[in-house]
Amino acid sequence: MTRELYIAVVGPSAATPAEHALGEQVGRLIAERGAVLVCGGLGGLMEAAAGGSAAAGGTSIGVLPTADRTEANPYVTVAVATGMGEARNAIVVRTADAVIAIGGEFGTLSEIALALKMGKPVVGLDTWELGKRGGRVEAFVQASTPEDAVSTALAAAELARTS
Amino acid sequence: MTRELYIAVVGPSAATPAEHALGEQVGRLIAERGAVLVCGGLGGLMEAAAGGSAAAGGTSIGVLPTADRTEANPYVTVAVATGMGEARNAIVVRTADAVIAIGGEFGTLSEIALALKMGKPVVGLDTWELGKRGGRVEAFVQASTPEDAVSTALAAAELARTS
Amino acid sequence: MTRELYIAVVGPSAATPAEHALGEQVGRLIAERGAVLVCGGLGGLMEAAAGGSAAAGGTSIGVLPTADRTEANPYVTVAVATGMGEARNAIVVRTADAVIAIGGEFGTLSEIALALKMGKPVVGLDTWELGKRGGRVEAFVQASTPEDAVSTALAAAELARTS
Amino acid sequence: MTRELYIAVVGPSAATPAEHALGEQVGRLIAERGAVLVCGGLGGLMEAAAGGSAAAGGTSIGVLPTADRTEANPYVTVAVATGMGEARNAIVVRTADAVIAIGGEFGTLSEIALALKMGKPVVGLDTWELGKRGGRVEAFVQASTPEDAVSTALAAAELARTS
Numbered sequence: 001m002t003r004e005l006y007i008a009v010v011g012p013s014a015a016t017p018a019e020h021a022l023g024e025q026v027g028r029l030i031a032e033r034g035a036v037l038v039c040g041g042l043g044g045l046m047e048a049a050a051g052g053s054a055a056a057g058g059t060s061i062g063v064l065p066t067a068d069r070t071e072a073n074p075y076v077t078v079a080v081a082t083g084m085g086e087a088r089n090a091i092v093v094r095t096a097d098a099v100i101a102i103g104g105e106f107g108t109l110s111e112i113a114l115a116l117k118m119g120k121p122v123v124g125l126d127t128w129e130l131g132k133r134g135g136r137v138e139a140f141v142q143a144s145t146p147e148d149a150v151s152t153a154l155a156a157a158e159l160a161r162t163s
Numbered sequence: 164m165t166r167e168l169y170i171a172v173v174g175p176s177a178a179t180p181a182e183h184a185l186g187e188q189v190g191r192l193i194a195e196r197g198a199v200l201v202c203g204g205l206g207g208l209m210e211a212a213a214g215g216s217a218a219a220g221g222t223s224i225g226v227l228p229t230a231d232r233t234e235a236n237p238y239v240t241v242a243v244a245t246g247m248g249e250a251r252n253a254i255v256v257r258t259a260d261a262v263i264a265i266g267g268e269f270g271t272l273s274e275i276a277l278a279l280k281m282g283k284p285v286v287g288l289d290t291w292e293l294g295k296r297g298g299r300v301e302a303f304v305q306a307s308t309p310e311d312a313v314s315t316a317l318a319a320a321e322l323a324r325t326s
Numbered sequence: 327m328t329r330e331l332y333i334a335v336v337g338p339s340a341a342t343p344a345e346h347a348l349g350e351q352v353g354r355l356i357a358e359r360g361a362v363l364v365c366g367g368l369g370g371l372m373e374a375a376a377g378g379s380a381a382a383g384g385t386s387i388g389v390l391p392t393a394d395r396t397e398a399n400p401y402v403t404v405a406v407a408t409g410m411g412e413a414r415n416a417i418v419v420r421t422a423d424a425v426i427a428i429g430g431e432f433g434t435l436s437e438i439a440l441a442l443k444m445g446k447p448v449v450g451l452d453t454w455e456l457g458k459r460g461g462r463v464e465a466f467v468q469a470s471t472p473e474d475a476v477s478t479a480l481a482a483a484e485l486a487r488t489s
Numbered sequence: 490m491t492r493e494l495y496i497a498v499v500g501p502s503a504a505t506p507a508e509h510a511l512g513e514q515v516g517r518l519i520a521e522r523g524a525v526l527v528c529g530g531l532g533g534l535m536e537a538a539a540g541g542s543a544a545a546g547g548t549s550i551g552v553l554p555t556a557d558r559t560e561a562n563p564y565v566t567v568a569v570a571t572g573m574g575e576a577r578n579a580i581v582v583r584t585a586d587a588v589i590a591i592g593g594e595f596g597t598l599s600e601i602a603l604a605l606k607m608g609k610p611v612v613g614l615d616t617w618e619l620g621k622r623g624g625r626v627e628a629f630v631q632a633s634t635p636e637d638a639v640s641t642a643l644a645a646a647e648l649a650r651t652s
Contacts, residue, residue, distance in 0.1 A: 002235050002242055036241060061224075061241050067257055067574060072165050078199060078224050079165055080243055081257045083574040085420075085556060086440055090413035094230055094244045104458050106443035106465070113436035114412050129457040132430050136457075139432070230411060246411040248393060249603050250579035257574075267621050269628070273602035277575050280595035292620040295593050299620075302595070328561050328568055362567060387550075387567050393583055398491050404525060404550050405491055406569055407583045420556055420570045 001036050001059055005157045007150070008038040008096035010089075010112075011045030011127075012105035019103045022125055023048030024055075025146035026100055031058020033154055038063065038096045040088070041072045041079050045102055050075035063092045090114050097157035100149050101127045101140075116140065121156030125149045164199050164222055168320045170313070171201040171259035173252075173275075174208030174290075175268035182266045185288055186211030187218075188309035189263055194221020196317055201226065201259045203251070204235045204242050208265055213238035226255045253277050260320035263312050264290045264303075279303065284319030288312045327362055327385055331483045333476070334364040334422035336415075336438075337371025337453075338431035345429045348451055349374030350381075351472035352426055357384020359480055364389065364422045366414070367398045367405050371428055376401035389418045416440050423483035426475050427453045427466075442466065447482030451475045490525055490548055494646045496639070497527040497585035499578075499601075500534030500616075501594035508592045511614055512537030513544075514635035515589055520547020522643055527552065527585045529577070530561045530568050534591055539564035552581045579603050586646035589638050590616045590629075605629065610645030614638045 007030050011023055027049035030037050037053040039046040041062025053060040054075045062076035067083030082088040089107060093099055093114045098121040101112045108127060115122045122140035130137045141156075143149035170193050174186055190212035193200050200216040202209040204225025216223040217238045225239035230246030245251040252270060256262055256277045261284040264275045271290060278285045285303035293300045304319075306312035333356050337349055353375035356363050363379045365372040367388025379386040380401045388402035393409030408414040415433060419425055419440045424447040427438045434453060441448045448466035456463045467482075469475035496519050500512055516538035519526050526542040528535040530551025542549040543564045551565035556572030571577040578596060582588055582603045587610040590601045597616060604611045611629035619626045630645075632638035 001240055002233065002237055006232065059241065061243060063243065069169065069258055069260075070165065074165055077164055078222065078241060079258070080224060080226065080254065082254050082576075083257045084254075084413070084576060085416065085572040086443055087410070087413045087416035087571075087573060089440070090411065090416070091243065091245050091247075094246045094411075095232055095242070104463075106439050109456070110436050110439035110443060113432050113439055114415070117412055117432035117436060126459075128463075129460070130435070131455040131457055131462075133452075134455070137430075137454075245413075247413060247576070248409040248579065248583075249606055250408075250410060250573070250576045252603070253574065253576035253579070267626075269602050269606035272619070273599050273606060276595050276599035276602055277578070280575055280599060290621075291626075292623070293598070294618040294620055294625075295616075297618070300593075300617075327566055328559065328563055332558065385567065387569060389569065395495065395584055395586075396491065400491055403490055404548065404567060405584070406550060406552065406580065408580050409583045410580075417569065417571050417573075420572045421558055421568070423558075 005035040005154060006038050006096045007035050007153050007157065008092050008099045009049040009102065010040065010092065010099060010108050011102035012108060013042050013044040013046065015044035015048060015103060019045055020048040022102050022146055024052040026150055027052025028056045029146055029150040031056035033150060035154060036061065038092055040092055041076055043073055047073035047075060063088050093118060093120060096120065097160060098123065098153040100125060100153050103127055112140065121153060121160060123149045123153045168198040168317060169201050169259045170198050170316050170320065171255050171262045172212040173203065173255065173262060173271050174265035175271060176205050176207040176209065178207035178211060178266060182208055183211040185265050185309055187215040189313055190215025191219045192309055192313040194219035196313060198317060199224065201255055203255055204239055206236055210236035210238060226251050256281060256283060259283065260323060261286065261316040263288060263316050266290055275303065284316060284323060286312045286316045331361040331480060332364050332422045333361050333479050333483065334418050334425045335375040336366065336418065336425060336434050337428035338434060339368050339370040339372065341370035341374060341429060345371055346374040348428050348472055350378040352476055353378025354382045355472055355476040357382035359476060361480060362387065364418055366418055367402055369399055373399035373401060389414050419444060419446060422446065423486060424449065424479040426451060426479050429453055438466065447479060447486060449475045449479045494524040494643060495527050495585045496524050496642050496646065497581050497588045498538040499529065499581065499588060499597050500591035501597060502531050502533040502535065504533035504537060504592060508534055509537045511591050511635055513541040515639055516541025517545045518635055518639040520545035522639060524643060525550065527581055529581055530565055532562055536562035536564060552577050582607060582609060585609065586649060587612065587642040589614060589642050592616055601629065610642060610649060612638045612642045
C-alpha cells in the first residue's frame, strides 16, 4: 500500500467518550476512503481510530513510543516499536500525508506543531487553538465533523502529493 | 496483526543476484508461515524480501531511514518514514521478534549487533562471522538455507515470546 | 557539569532582531546563573542564545537535526549531530530541566508541547498562546523580560529536581 | 568547541579492570591532544574514558540512552538525555569524526558497524574481529596500545575532515 494516502490521527490516550466516538468515526471514514491510518498505537483515541479503521476493513499502523510491540492496541494492522518515547511523534507525522488532530492533550499539540513545521496539512477536530499576543492564529483548518475532517485531510493530502 | 510473529530480514541495498534470491525465498517463507516481515523498506535485499512476502500474500513493514515514504520499494504492505537515517536500524530490530541477516553490508552488521544487544534471536545466512583475539565467537546461529533460517527464526521467536 | 541545571532555549532559526536580542540576553543570564544552556545548535535564536552564553563564559550544547556536526553555530560549546530531523526536538527538551520558548515558529511550539507532555516547566517569552473552544488555556508561564524568564525557569527547574 | 576533532570512545558498561585502564588512558590522551570525547555517558568503559578526559582537563559529551540526564557518570562535561535506548548509538557515532572501540560488547559492535556504514574511521583496541565465509575481513584498524589508537584515530579524523 505504497500508493494510497496515509492519514495520521492523533489524540489523547485518555480520551473522553465524545473524543472516542470522533476517533472511531474518523478511523472508519479513512478506511472507507481507501487511505491508510497512522496512529501512535496505544489506547484511548488511538485505539478508537484503529478500531474504526478495522471495522471498515482498513489498514492501520501503530507507531509505539515503547520498546514492546505487544503493547499496541489490538486493532492496529501492524505495530512498530520505536523505543524512543515522545520522539516517535515525529515519525507518526513524518509517515503521514496529512494529520487529523482530535482533543486537547499536549502530545497531540506536539504532533500538530511538528506537522506544521514539516509543511504537512493539519485538520483539527475539537482540539487546540493557537494565538499570539492576544490574537488568534489560524495555522490549520478546524473541522466541525468527522466527515468534514476526513474529506479536508484527504483533499489536502492529495493536493500536497501532486504539487 | 498484533498476535503474529514479526521477523526482520536485514541485508544489503546493493544485493547480489544470489542474495536477492535468498531474500525472496526468506520473505516468501515468512509469509507462508503466517508471520509479518519487517525490513528497511528500500531496494536490494529489502525489496527482494518484501517481494517474496507479497507474492505469498503476506504482510510486510518497511521502516525507512529517509523522510519520504514514497521512497519505499513497491512491495512493502506499509511504509514508515522515520527521517532518522541509520538510527532507524534500531527500530527495525526493536519491532521484530527475531532477525534474519543476509549478506555482508555494514548496516546489516549493525542490525545483527543491535539485536544481540537487545537479546533478540539472530539467524545468519551467508553473512558476517564474529571473532575475538583470533578465535571465532558464535554469537548467533548460522543457517544454511532459507528454509533453515526461517524455521530457526520462527522457533526462536516463539520461544522468546513464551519465556 | 552533571550537577548544574540545564535550561533549554528554543526559538526560530529566522529570528527577528528583537527575538535575537531576547535570546542573547537569556543565554547570557543562564550562563551568569551557572546553568548549562541546551539549544538546537543552528542559527537565529539558537545562535543568539549560545552567543550570549559564550559571552558570559557559560557552557552550551547544540543538539542538531542534521548529520553534520560542523553545521552548528560557532558559539555552542559542544555540538551533537543527531541526523534525526525534527525528532531531535524531543532530545533538546528531554535533556533540559526547564524550557524557555521565544517567538512563534512551529518547531518552537512543538518543543513547548513536548516539554509540557514530559512534565517539564515551560516559560514563554513573546511566544505562542494556547486555547480551546474560544477560551485561553494557561498551560505555561508567560514571562515579560529575559530576567523574569530565566529566574522563573531556574526556580521551576530547581523545584522539579528536588520534588 | 566546534573546530576541535570529536572522537567517540565506545565500550562495555561492564568493563573489566584491563578495559577500564585502556579506556582511562584513551580518554586522557584524547584530552591531551585537544580533542573532544564523545561517549555513551553511562558507567564502565564510558566512565573510564570520561574520567581520563576530565583528569587531563578535557571536554566530554555523554549521549545517554535513558531519559534522565542525572544517570550520566560524574565525569562527563555535559550529558544529553535521548530517551531513545539503543538508537542513541547512531548519535554517538554520528557526532564523532572517528571512533575508538574497546572490548567485546554487542553495543560496541553496533557502534563499530554504524561508524563503518557512515564512512567514519574506526580503530579497535582488544575488540571484535570480523569475518566472512571462514576468512578474516579487515574492515577497520586494530591498534595495540592506547597511544596507537588515539594517534591513529586523530590522524584518520583529520584526514576525513580535509578530504
